[in-house]
């Protein structure tokens with residue numbers, strides 16, 4: 001692993017020395033809605049909404065960030081007054097979400113979703129755009145899955161939108177994300193397939209401004225590993241598709257939308 005990464009897992013559970021569960025959100029909150037305005041994942045919320053009951057529901061989002069997905073949820077469920085709770089570890093992200101002035105039936109909570117979740121039961125718990133892979137390790141994933149299983153209603157569904165791991169694209173990588181006359185953003189990343197971890201930094205240079213580092217760390221799991229870990233906590237796979245609209249999932253799908261329910265339902 002590269003020298004700039006933490007060498008000891010105990011010192012650097014996320015693979016970068018000094019990185020914690022708040023680092024991603026705190027580092028990206030000011031640019032997130034701008035940089036990720038063109039994300040092509042609207043099908044995910046459409047798929048979540050398609051499974052919701054035709055009455056007011058209780059819905060929880062893990063890693064709500066700036067509230068991007070809750071905005072879509074509210075638009076699609078405008079005829080209902082669902083209880084919607086979004087949890088995030090970063091106050092900076094939640095501050096952007098609060099700026100959206102959500103209605104009073106939306107609650108935003110600052111907490112680590114692998115350690116604590118609001119009381120259930122929930123008809124739906126969802127985690128979009130690879131956010132589950134923000135967790136540092138399998139212990140954190142298992143803790144999160146245990147909480148999710150406890151908080152789902154008997155017919156509730158846990159929805160995950162996640163990228164398919166690309167174990168062939170290993171090693172260090174540098175690309176240009178943005179280049180204007182006034183600004184350059186370099187994307188620098190390092191992929192360790194043995195650890196199933198990709199760590200990176202966006203390095204932003206703005207003419208006349210200070211250099212800005214925006215670190216990120218992704219610990220990914222394969223769909224099969226997710227199924228096994230979910231099963232440990234009584235969650236069974238209900239469906240898996242290549243997107244939120246029901247596209248067939250194949251070994252070459254770039255992402256998967258997986259839905260779990262408590263066993264025996």
Ligand SMILES: C[S@@+](CC[C@H](N)C(=O)[O-])C[C@H]1O[C@@H](n2cnc3c(N)ncnc32)[C@H](O)[C@@H]1O
Nearest residue numbers: 025063064065068088089090093112113129134
């Ligand atoms: C990639 S962003 C996604 C935000 C939002 N779900 C979306 O799709 O736009 C991941 C979010 O998860 C939050 N996050 C990361 N780890 C977390 C944890 N352990 N507990 C709670 N939130 C976490 C980050 O602060 C960030 O806001």
